[in-house]
Amino acid sequence: MPDMPPAEVEITTDLARRLLTDQFPELATAFLHTVANGWDNVMIRAGEHFVLRLPRRAAAVDLVRHEQLSLPAIRRLVRVPVPSPRLAGEPTDYYPWPWSVLRWLPGHPAIGQAVAARWFWAAGLADFLADLHVPAPDWAPPNPVRGVPLAARDAAVTRRLASGHVPRSDELSALWRTLLAAPVHAGPPVWLHGDLHPLNLLVERGRLSAVVDFGDVTSGDPATDLATAWLTFDGAGRAEFVVRYSLRTGVDDAVWARARGWALVLATALAEHSDDNAELAAIGTHAITELLDAPDANLAR
Structure with a gap:
């Protein structure tokens, strides 16, 4: 790779x-x-x-x-x-x-914590995003690869899936075609972290202690950040995260379909370009497994 x-x-x-x-x-x-x-x-x-x-x-x-x-x-x-x-x-x-x-913010990247243990702070991360995802000001930084409609990432994802560097590309291609049909974000552009995965989430004493690395900060579709449900958690943690965020914000199923699509966007990027970074590669591999093999994977098929 x-x-x-x-x-x-x-x-x-x-x-x-x-x-x-x-x-x-x-x-x-x-x-x-x-x-x-x-x-x-x-x-x-x-x-x-x-x-x-x-x-x-x-x-x-x-x-x-x-x-x-x-x-x-x-x-x-x-x-x-x-x-x-x-x-x-x-x-x-x-x-x-x-x-x-x-x-300096205390804590250690969540990549070092067992995935099953992350459910403990899944609701806390959902609360963080519910607080963050409010309409952004006009001066929020632009970012052409975050917060945009999934269709805007179709060419990049299709190229990655055809590159031979992404595992299970046929299964991911079929899932991607399904997720592309999700309704686009119709609300105002909201603040986005833009790169929310376990290396950018700090934990201390088993709890979420900080969210870092806002280099991809922008505004747009909240589904971009909600992709962390697959990048960060297993099924139990994801359920906790989805329920809490949905209760706080009242989002519909279309947001979660797009979030799954964004998880695929980010997972394929990590799979293609992280051969010399074991931690980023592991996040990509985990997300692909969750997208295709977790008990809730069939919900998008």
């Missing part, structure tokens, strides 16, 4: 310290260590209270700006902690892009 997108700039703690020394010297003596290296950004913890978020490729530059713009508004909507940008770093002659210093 293809690997993650390659880094266009090597992000190291030495680079981070140089940036801090030049721009935020009050943090330059903090102990630095890399805590995450994703598709778009590298996270480097600075001491006890802060973390640097540095793009590793040009495509992520707008994502940093979108977080800096949107997170102050989102923090006022939700009760679960989300990142708080404290300082906005500027490009230099040795690092070409903007970057952020954020408050």
Whole structure:
């Protein structure tokens, strides 16, 4: 399978310290260590209270700006902690892009927790999304691959399924054709996290402690975020999540059909491009299994 997108700039703690020394010297003596290296950004913890978020490729530059713009508004909507940008770093002659210093949030990525144990906070995540999914302002960041009608992702999904890199592609193709028929989102565009999966959900003492990585933040169809029902949970957790969100928001079955479609969109992307990232690959594999083999899978057939 293809690997993650390659880094266009090597992000190291030495680079981070140089940036801090030049721009935020009050943090330059903090102990630095890399805590995450994703598709778009590298996270480097600075001491006890802060973390640097540095793009590793040009495509992520707008994502940093979108977080800096949107997170102050989102923090006022939700009760679960989300990142708080404290300082906005500027490009230099040795690092070409903007970057952020954020408050460190406690917890560990939910990918490290047994899937069966996640049902314990499934309702809490549903409450977080019910709070978040309110009409977004006109200035919410655009994102052409999140929040849009499923039909807008048809070409990309069809290409992935024909690539030979996605397992069970025939079964997924049949399911995709069914889900594409779901009615489109008819309400106002709502705030979206845009990339809600177990690496972006933090847990502490078995509970949801924070939601992080708002690089894909945008507005649009809430079904995009609701795809986490298949990316994050098993059948029991998903049932808890679906019931709680539905009670809070009154959504209909069409939203959940589109959410299943978005789970397929994201799972196929992870399956195609995460050969060198075992955690992202595992999320894609889990979602494909839940879409095709879980007891509730037949509901979409």
